[in-house]
Amino acid sequence: MNSPVDQHILHFQRRAEADDKVAALRKSLNEASHAPGYLYASQEIYALEKELIFMRDWLPIARVEEFPNIGDYRTFRIADEPIIVARDKDMQLQAFANRCAHRGVAVAEGSGNAKEFECPYHGWLYGLDGKLIGAGYMDQAAGFDRSNCRLKQIALREWQGWVFISFSADPMPFEQHIGPYEKELGFLRQDQLKLADKLVVEVNCNWKFPVENLMDNYHSRVLHRKTIGPTMGVERFKGVRTGSLAFTAYYPAKPMNRSGKSLFGMMPQLAQHPGADESFACSAHIAPWMHLFARCDNVHPFIMEPLGVDKVRITCYQLFPEQWQQQPGFREKLEQYNEFTLAVVNEDASVMESLHDAARSPRYEPGRLSRLELGVWNLINYNVDRVLGTGDTRLYTSEDKQG
Ligand code: FES
Ligand SMILES: [Fe+2]
Incomplete structure (x- = not known):
């Protein structure tokens, strides 16, 4: 329990235990009262929600028909995390972080149709599946392996025409x-x-x-x-x-x-x-x-x-x-x-x-x-x-x- 998130959780668990307003919310429906305001208005609670809900859950974010063709892409900012969803050469939808694997600059904006994504800063080039396909002047970077380098993959699944993503490295199946x-x-x-x-x-x-x-x-x-x-x-x-x-x-x-x-x-x-x-x-x-x-x-x-x-x-x-x-x-x-x-x-x-x-x-x-x-x-x-x-x-x- 050492990370900042863990400490926050502990802080709010203690506060919640002491908070008779949370206790009142937790009573049965016919005895309960509504939630105290800080559960909606506090930055700390929102930060916890980001880590414990949005970074873990499956999130519906778009419709599959918004990407009819190979190369169609859209950028999103989900709970403050920039991502790209794109249809790759195999017609599969892919999701990855919109942060260059070099220094984190966004490699795409808005939406459109692309053949690849080029970082506007030093020109690293990524395919529609987010894999690095070009990076100049990296020949002397010891151990740098292009084939292992990519825009960070984000889990993507489809259900009933909806595109769901999960930021979690180990999401619920x-x-x-x-x-x-x-x-x-x-x-x-x-x-x-x-x-x-x-x-x-x-x-x-x-x-x-x-x-x-x-x-x-x-x-x-x-x-x-x-x-x-x-x-x-x-x-x-x-x-x-x-x-x-x-x-x-x-x-x-x-x-x-x-x-x-x-x-x-x-x-x-x-x-x-x-x-x-x-x-x-x-x-x-x-x-x-x-x-x-x-x-x-x-x-x-x-x-x-x-x-x-x-x-x-x-x-x-x-x-x-x-x-x-x-x-x-x-x-x-x-x-x-x-x-x-x-x-x-x-x-x-x-x-x-x-x-x-x-x-x-x-x-x-x-x-x-x-x-x-x-x-x-x-x-x-x-x-x-x-x-x-x-x-x-x-x-x-x-x-x-x-x-
Ligand atoms: S930050 Fe993208 S190439 Fe340098
Ligand atoms: Fe309503």
Whole structure:
């Protein structure tokens, strides 16, 4: 327990043990209070989250169709770590650090199509797989082996059209991580859908607020009374503690445009799904930062990517069947979905900064939870467990909720 991270953990574990507010959060749902503000506003907690969550987990960051051709690449900055995802000569997607193996300079920016990546500083050259293919004047560097030198590889796996990466040198086996999600959500066949648009909103709040918010059914009928609220009713919550947390809810709701009717019809893959009709809606948390929503005619997952302790980038991926996207008038119809979805996101964003403002104040007193905040309570405790060590890790399900 000597590294700075270990010392931080010890510091916060001790502080948490002494903190009756954390103890209040860890009580059962019907007795618990919300989390103390420092869990959202402190730089130290954010640093722990980076090391203990973002540097360890499988992180969904893009769609495979964003890289259709050999040489297509995109750069990312994930939890402050610069990376490149590129499609190599064998059509495989590769992820590696966007830091030159010489002195760490970024070798690519933005996105585009490349044959190789050349460092702008001293010209070291890397292939689409991140391997060093050229470095001048290194002939006298004793023991320097080009064939062993590369942009640091980052684990990459694909699931249902999503690109997941992990910074960990020894991540949880991907199948183990994704298994529960595949079992619960595989029927949505997101691999048969294609990205139609991305809606991006940046909010000045901690990343956990929007993640929690998207499973907070308590606010839907109030904050969203002018948009999705009036027709929503959650009928079933379900929580499954696995290697990561899965949360799903199925409920009746309308397609995501102001008419409340689908402008396309049912997604073909739902035709076989028992009970799925025009009112089909599904909501699911994919740890640590994705939340998937589906309606009868589209899937629109959100990724909540931290840009620091007090800033988050929320990206909504609009996924529709590819054949609909070829039809005349698709973009006009899509605009109606985009406008409505953004209206809902902005309603949420309007309270997120206020939540963060409260979290920053030492005078903020967390209040009690409603039974409708089951998912939120699960998630807050799960994330607290991840950074402060194990506490009461019970997970409540809809059955428990009745009690
Ligand atoms: S830092 Fe990239 S070649 Fe020197
Ligand atoms: Fe909301």
